[in-house]
Amino acid sequence: MKHVVKALAVSGLAVCAAQGAQARDLTIAGWGGNYQDAQRESYYTPFAESKGMAFTETTYLGGLAEVKAMADTGNVTWDLVTVEGADLQLGCDEGLFEVISWDDIPTQDELNPNAINECGAGNVVIGNGYAYNSETFPDAPQDWADFFDTEKFPGKRAVRNLPKWNLEYALLADGVAVDDVYDVLSTSEGVDRAFAKLDMIKDDVQFWDAGSQPVEWLAAGNVVLSTAYNGRIITAKNEGQPLEFVWKNHIYSIDSWAIPTGAEHKDVAMEFIAFVSEAAPQAKFSELMPYGPTNMKTAEMLAEDIVKDLPTGKNTEDALFFSDAFWIDHSDALTERWNNWATQ
Template sequence: MQHFPLRTLVLAAAAVLAGPALAQQGITVVNFGGANGAAQKKAFVEAYEKSTGTKITTVEYNGEQARIKAMVEAKKVTWDVVEVEGPDISRGCDEGLFERLDWSKLGSKSDYLPAAVHECGVGAFVWSTVLAYHGDKLKNAPTGWADFWDVKKFPGKRGMRKGARYNLEFALMADGVKAADVYKVLGTKDGADRAFKKLGELKPHIQWWEAGALPPQFLVAGDVAMTTAFSGRIDAAQREGQNLKITWTGGIYDLDFWVMPKGGANKEAAMKFIALASSPDAQAEYARHISYGPTHTKAMAKIDPKVQALLPTSPANSKDALRFDVAFWADQGEALEKRFAAWAAQ
């Protein structure tokens, strides 16, 4: 049997008694890092720490829902607030991985974009996956996905995120399907076959990426002539002086959400963070640091028109865009991703 000094035992007892109070000493917020993480630090994290005196530890991850699931099932939840992608909020909510959100702390649901309102979370920002290229290396600007597929007119490799999401939609648009009809077509067996066939045409020219930091690096290095990319990553490279460009036509926009993993010890503090990050002022500040659109409808009026012009939510950039269909991917995503993995491995 181990013997502990009396002081240690007293401190341990005090820690047990003060459990909830100590838990409020800090919260852990998890995001995707990179330019997005840096913008969140300026707009949300620093503002929260200043207004509450509570320290935030930020953790970077790559969207692995399995890590949240393992914590919740083991009842050892160390993450208080997590940023998740659209399809993952619905799936995680259905599986009981997230707390139900107290919307009374966030103001009126009507102040948010309809897509931002969810029982298990709130939209953090609107982002877009777009066609990007290097302005110094392409003489003629590509006008859409048909050009992305045209390796004769635009020779060179193509960067694409490794997965079925987005790529199947882009393939159908490249094959002449209107944005408004993409999910209707993709939902049929013939439509899915058509998308994979079109993707197959480009396969010898594809350089896959998984981390969002890679597409701008590919373009700057000249590894690819064009790439799919998160619009905010291209924006960050532009701010560093790189002449990278975006073709917004046929871009797919989606929302990331704030959620609280079920069973976290700091629910009240976590909810306070989400409320601050959802406020118009904080969202406007975030948009100044990265070109992702706000989900609170009153934030846009606080954003400079020059900044607005760079956002996926601006009228010019969203007019030919496709809204990522979360319900479609929740329903058919698993089968399509399995098919994609088998196709990519061939």
């Protein structure tokens, strides 16, 4: 997911925490926007100040093209990058990311097990679910069955225009248990079942592409329900918009820190990963940006009014962890079928 809450037109923005004499400053690539603003305040600047060094940051647009180009040319200009799960796994398989030295991460045992990967350290938990305008539906929808119930909750629904997440949502709405979703979706019968469920709302579906659209459409009344990232909805809610996020059976994913192979400051980058894996810096990030921590001790440091809006604790008790491995294996075939379905 591209978590760009506000466009941040910076590429290679230098932020000096101290004067350094290195050939190149520690260079960190992030998602931009409010997300990267929160990372800077909670991670980049405190770490740089503790090391007495300077750092440079740049905006990463997702995918592996930039990392591959660095590897192919031998000109590796990044030391750290925030990546989604699928890109982390593919990049690790292709040798594009360094192997994490987990023995050097003191808080390893405090992390969500899904945050521990061969080439990456999970750092941010993102909730993917759906939202509604409380002024439209004073009697709140509760689960995915409600999202697919056009009689009880009439009106347009918005979903992101791709099969990921939507096929899982459809099976959850059709009564498949959380623990069985990917087993069912791995069969042709399960895929047919998911699309059959989606057929039930197809006449009421409106597709979104940008993460800002669900907020805009719900606020304007263009749709009555929309799949969305929790951070977008909670941010809008905190700004005064009457939007609510439905936590039951949401799908959570994890963004990770990775070190491009051949990074000039590999050792310092590893120290950075150890720092951002601690509970206190993650608590600061979640105070600034409503995404969840991977350090399981972080929630104890946060006020309840913050925790209640994060994909952590009780909000994840009945959640589904997004399977990057499943989508790496099945994305092409399911995307082709989705595109045919969406355009018919």
